[in-house]
Amino acid sequence: MAQEAMIAWKKKLRLIYGVYTGVFALFIISLWIAENMGLPQKYIGYAFLFGTIGVYAAIGILSRTSVVAEYYVAGRKVPAVFNGMATASDWMSAASFIGMAGALYLQGYDGLAFIMGWTGGYVLLAVLVAPYIRKFGQFTIPDFLEARYGGKLPRFIGIIAAIIVSFAYLVAQITGVGIITSRFVGIPFEAGVFLGLSGILVCSFLGGMRAVTWTQVAQYIILIVAYMIPVIAISYKQTGVPIPQIMYGQALQVIESKQKELLNNAKEIEVRGEWKKKAEELSIKIKNLPESWQKGKSELEEKLSQLRENDPERTKTQKALKDYPKTPQEAKEKWTNQMKQAQAMSKTPKSYIAPPADSKGIINFLALTFCLMVGTAGLPHVLMRFYTTPTVKEARSSAAWALFFIFLLYFTAPAYAAFARSEILTNIVGQAFSALPQWVAKWSSVGLISIRDMNGDGIIQFSEIIIQADAVVLATPEIAGLPYVVAGLIAAGGLAAALSTADGLLITISNAISHDLYYKIINPNISPSSRVKIGKALLLVVAAIGAYVASFKLAIIVELVAWAFSLAAATFFPAVVFGIWDKRMNKTGAVTGMIVGLLVTGYYIIGSRFYGVDWFGIKTIAAGIFGLPANIIVALIISRITAAPPKELQDFVDNIRYPKGAVKGGVEE
Amino acid sequence: MIKSDVLSNYWKENKTLMLMILLIWFVISYGSAIVASYLNKITIFGFPLGYYMGAQGSLIVFVILNVLYSKKTNELDKKYGLQEEE
Structure with a gap:
């Protein structure tokens, strides 16, 4: 694109997204006014859900295309700032938006592995990969592997890896979509998945990468606004200053001093003793399976048969029987989880700010951080975004912008966690059970918060509170006493995060099959328009399979x-x-190298999760810490004892290293 | 055609830049995590330094590193005449 045209284009984009942000602000304000005038909460939830999905669909329709370069790489005219925003929302998933602050709340310092890992990876990406991928300038990562190493085999391995990686991630996103929609709009999980997916599909199906890109920019704006408003309010409430990122130091101090008091508090010790007892009871029950399962079941059945028709106990018992594990196998899983929870609760709360005390803890922390960092720089759906910028220079600055936009959220998450924890320690612990705030009751009814009077003294002890990770971000609006509109906004933000990532993943998988496998390996003679058609058909198939797998709500x-x-x-x-x-x-x-890396990591993932394999005490989520060095070592040794790559491939490497000129074979269509 | 010595000098400089950036990246993230319990003894504005480095400090450095790399490589392109034609 000529320079003047590019300047006009950037101006136009700024105008469009400026107006869009303004309209979004008006939308929130008018809903807030409507809420004050008595609009029921249910409709506010609907307005956010259908309003935002409607916008994404509209962008999809407006940017529909069947042109190959538009469909695969958005015409390579996404300016750095906008590609930065798109990359940020492409990559920040439901886990970042909803789960991360909660993980920090629960794990204290240990949770920082996610904060550092998911930002530090962008340094690797920006320095080692992004500009060179743009210079290469094709469509997918398997494209690069074939061009650089020659032959179909590298492409094929790339296809397999891209599908495995992206599909695992996709299922998690679809599950997130289902949870958010079902929780906020009160529709069943499956209907939520269907609704969310239709939003994703309208977008990617009609306009491929082009529609996905412009939707992701819109989604970034929604998610960052949604993330900031509640935490700014709670910072104002607790400290009087609405800058949470700077003010949560005070909350950290409160947490540390309150937690110190808890260590030797007699009531707390009593409750921890109760948890210990409970854990032991459960461990005996697990040991005596399957008899203990049968015994518990018949006890409930007998109790039910003895209760009279209108006894209030009856419905309770019926529910208990319905929730009772269906098989001894299920009982084992459920009770083991409960036992682990009880064991964790029976321990004295550890310092919120202290790093892991033992070497095993530190090694796991470092290993997880490292896997998350390197993984970030290796995820195909993120790498692919760097094909879409107009120039190498823009790709470089786009990587910096992407990190900046991600940074805004990650820099704020620790504040969320600290304010929530200090709120719990100050205003909930020590209260009477009869004086619980309303939000506790609301979130305990959906199982995100559970408070039980373990020692029967009528007062809440810290060890009696169990909070699920998701509750921290979701409940903060109510903790801060904000109107329901903000809770709806949070739901819209979480949905934007899940949908934008799902969009990027879906298109990566579909491209891996339609472009890399079918067009490049099976049938190179296919016309450009059929290529796009096949890609679109595959989007539907992959989305359907993803939704099907997500519907099992797997424990993993x-x-x-x-x-x-x-x-x-x-x-x-x-x-x-x-x-x-x-x-x-x-x-x-x-x-x-790739095959060995895949096998070693796959072996450790499955082995450590299901069959008790344990190397150096590394947890299953950091499995890459073995596969990555295995890949590197094998690749280096094998390449040095075999012949050097042919001259044209070496020239190719020279060529992608600097911005000037075109890459041989780098421009298609 | 670009002369091969121009290219190899360009790449050498780029490599040095890359190594320097990754060295800072490594020390800031992993280094501060390893010594976090010592850093926690220092408190600034209510923030224990060890926790702060993991939660925000290292992130600020990451952003700066990326901006720096983008700026420096653009300058490098100009120095060797390898920038894109506008």
């Missing part, structure tokens, strides 16, 4: 995201980085 959903990072770190990252920085790396080395 939390781990899926972390595994995706480990797998990306152990497969793509070395192959792509060697491809740019190591001219001597050849096909045999890169391919064996």
Whole structure:
């Protein structure tokens, strides 16, 4: 694009998104006024859900396209700032938006692995990969692998890895969409998934990467506004200054001093003793399976048969029977989880700010941080975004902008967590059970918060409060006493985060099959318009399979995201980085490296999660810490004992290293 | 055609830049995590330094590093005449 045209284009984009942000603010304000005039909460939830999904669909329709370059890389005319926003929302998932502050609340310092890991990875991405990927200038990461190493095999391995990594991640996002919509609008989980997916599909189906890009920019604006408003309000409430990122130091001090008081508090010790007893009871029950399962079941059945028709106990018992594990196997899983929870609650609360005390803890912290960082720089749906900028220069600054936009949210998450924790320690602990604030009752009814009077003294002890990670962000609006509109906004923000990531993943998987596998390997003679058609059809198929898998609500959903990072770190990252920085790396080395990385990581993921495999005490979510070095070492050794890559491939490497000129074979259509 | 010595000098400088940035990146993130319990003894504006580095300090450095790399490589392109034609 000519320079003047580019300037006019940027001006136009700024205008469009400026107006959009203004309209969004008006939308929030008018809903707030409506709420004050008596609009029921249910309709506010609907307005946010349908309003935002409607906007995404409208953007999809407006940017519909069947042109190959538009469909795959948004015409390569996404300016740095906007690509930065799109990358930020592409990559910040439901886990970042809703789960991360909660993880910090629960884990204290240990949770910082996610904060550092998911931002630090962008340094690797910006320095080692992004500009060079843009210079190469094709469509997908498997494209790069074939061009750099030669032959279909590297492409094929890339396809397999891209599908595994992106699909694991996609299922987690679809589950997030279902949870958010069902919780806020009160529709069933499956209907929520269907509704959310239709929003995703209108967008990616009609306009491919082009529609996804412009929707992701819109989604970023919604999610960052939604994240900031509640935490600014709670900072104002607790400290009198509405700058949470600076003010939460006070909350940290409150947390530390209050927690110190709890250590030797007699009531707390009593409650911790109760938890210990409970854990022991459960462990006996687990040991005596399946008899204990049968016994519990018949006890409930007998109780039910003895209760009279209108006894209030009856419905309670019926519910208990309905929730009772269906099989001894299910009982084992459920009781083991309960036992772990009870064991955790029986321990003295550890310092919120202190790093892990033992070496195993520190090693796991560092390993997880490292896997998340390297994985970030190896995720195909993120790498792909750097094909869409107009120039190499813009790709570089786009990587910096992306980190900045992500930083805004991550820099704020610790404040969320600290304010929530200090609120609980100050205003909930020590209260009478009869004087609980309303929000506690509301969130305990959906199981996000549970408070039980373990020692029967009528007063809430800290060890009696169990909070799920998701509750921190979701309940903050009510903790801060904000109108319901803000809760609706949070839901819209969480949905934007989940949908934008799902969009990017869906298009990555569909491209891997339609472009990389079908067009490049199976049938190269296919016309450009059929390529796009096949891509679009695959979007529907992949989305349907993703939704189907998500409908099982697998127990491993939390781990899926972390595994995706480990797998990306152990497969793509070395192959792509060697491809740019190591001219001597050849096909045999890169391919064996990727295969070994995939196998080692896959083995450790499955082995440590299900079969008790344990190397150096590393947890399953940091599995990439073995696969990545295995890949690197194997790739280096094999490449050095086999022949150097041919001259034209070495020239190719030279060529992608600097911005000037075009890459041979780099421009299609 | 670009002369090969121009290219190799360009790449050498770029490599040095990359190594310097990644060195800072490594020390700031992993270094501060390893010594976090010592850093926590220092408190600034209510923030224990060890916790702060993990929660916000390292993030600020990451952003600066990315801006720096983008700026420096653009300058490098100009120095060697390898920038994109406008």
